[in-house]
Amino acid sequence: MYCGECKKECEGDWIDVGIGSYEYWGAKGNDVRWVYVSKCCEGDVFKDKKCTIPYEGPDEPDEWEDDYPEDDYREDDRDWITKEEQNALENLGIDTDDMDVRDV
Ligand SMILES: [Zn+2]
Secondary structure, eight states: OEETTTOSBOOEEEEEOSOEEEEETTEEEEEOOEEEEETTTSOBEESSTTSOSBOOOSSOOHHHHHHHHHHHHOOSSOOOEEHHHHHHHHHTTOOOTTSOEEOO
16 A cells, blocks of 8 residues: 555554544543554555555454444443443444443
8 A cells, every 4th residue: 555645655554533532511422533544654545556546444443343332322421221222232233241231
């Protein structure tokens, strides 16, 4: 792959450009946004030498999946989920085994 900045062949690396922990109207979250950039310039990475086909990177870093439920489903201070929410998460392929599920 090639670096969009210096146009040389490069290696890429994941960096987190999210804003980190935040609180918005009482809703706590952790904003994590991974982007794949070149190691030389932290620029966009492309598959071809002419830098026309963007390279999105290999598999996402592990952290991605771990942060996903917290971003989208923990909208308040609850540290448990309902059966309904569990079903929704399972449907999305998110493992809920270590979550506290309550029948309400
Ligand atoms: Zn570069």
